[in-house]
Structure formats: C-alpha cells, structure tokens
Amino acid sequence: MSCTVAEAPIRLLLDQHTIQSRVAELGAEISRDYSGLNPVIVAILKGSMPFFVDLSRAIQTPHTWDTLQVSSYHGGTSSSGVVKFNADLSDAIEGRHVILVEDIVDTGRTVSYLLNSLSTRNPASIKVASLLDKPSRREVPVPIDYLGFTIPDEFVIGYGLDYGQFFRNLPFVGVLEQVPSLPF
Numbered sequence: 001m002s003c004t005v006a007e008a009p010i011r012l013l014l015d016q017h018t019i020q021s022r023v024a025e026l027g028a029e030i031s032r033d034y035s036g037l038n039p040v041i042v043a044i045l046k047g048s049m050p051f052f053v054d055l056s057r058a059i060q061t062p063h064t065w066d067t068l069q070v071s072s073y074h075g076g077t078s079s080s081g082v083v084k085f086n087a088d089l090s091d092a093i094e095g096r097h098v099i100l101v102e103d104i105v106d107t108g109r110t111v112s113y114l115l116n117s118l119s120t121r122n123p124a125s126i127k128v129a130s131l132l133d134k135p136s137r138r139e140v141p142v143p144i145d146y147l148g149f150t151i152p153d154e155f156v157i158g159y160g161l162d163y164g165q166f167f168r169n170l171p172f173v174g175v176l177e178q179v180p181s182l183p184f
C-alpha cells in the first residue's frame, strides 16, 4: 500500500545538531586552508542549497558564491549515466580557487564530470566539499576534500536531498522507509 508524501515514514539518520556541528568543523577547516585566497564556493543545485548556505556562514575567510546545475541521465542501468549542464556558472573561474559544494557523492559521475569540465577553465585549484558520501555505490573515483559523513547504501532525503523534489526542507537527513506516491 502506498502513502502520501505527508505520511511517508522517515527513519532518522543524521539529526540537525549532528549536521550543524560537522558543518561548523568543515567551515573552520576551509577557513584555515583558504586564508587569504578569496575562494569561490559553487553550489551544485538544487540539493546542496542548505549545506552550501550553512557552510558559507561557517567559513570565516572572505569568499564569493556561484551556482551551477547539472542533470544526470540514466539509461537502463545506472552505469550508463551521463551528465550535462542545465545552467552554468555566472562568472569566470580562471585563476580562482574553486570549492564545489555537493549534497552527496553516489556513483561519482556528477562530481567527476564537473572536475573535468571546470578544470579546462584554468582555475588556480578545484576542491570538493560534500555533505554525504555513499562509497559503496562508487563507479568513478572522485576525491572528496571536505566530507561531512559517510553513509550506507540507502536512499536518503532531507537537508536538501529529495525524493521527487519533496523533503528538501527537512533540517535532518533520514531514510525513506516507504516510498510515497507523488502528487505531481
């Protein structure tokens, strides 16, 4: 039997306090590593938005913001996934220190594609910050320089992560125990 998005049972994985403490630690680490470098932090839309904003507020060294959006197309199997830009950065990154901010690294295809693509624009450096890592699902190796949490192979929602565009607003990360039917 299916349930609505409002009724969907969610098992808590990372509570709000645990997330906020880890984000503060990552912000402190980035502040030390990038002191005097005026990095640009890049939100990979839409899932990284809450992490991106909280991380930015935890970074004590001057930095700028940019955003981009990509989509992954998966064929019959997830290993046939390809990635394409829906919306590019607004500013040039030549000579800039770039930190890509992602919600979760799953197969690794999105971050791998972005690292390859953006490195052709001659940034001074590119690093990756990801709230979550699901290493058991990796198909393409990617470096994660600033990682929040490693999680098991479960479909998670909340704190930016969605199922059918819902649940992004939750302040915690949880596992959907029953897949709801979507209104749209």
Ligand code: IMP
Pocket: 047, 072, 102, 103, 104, 105, 106, 107, 108, 109, 110, 111, 154, 155, 156, 157, 161, 162, 163
């Ligand atoms: P990739 O497979 O590493 O390219 O991850 C691509 C995207 O899949 C991530 O940025 C997320 O938006 C999405 N994704 C992967 N795993 C999950 C999950 O457990 N919940 C919600 N979205 C996910």
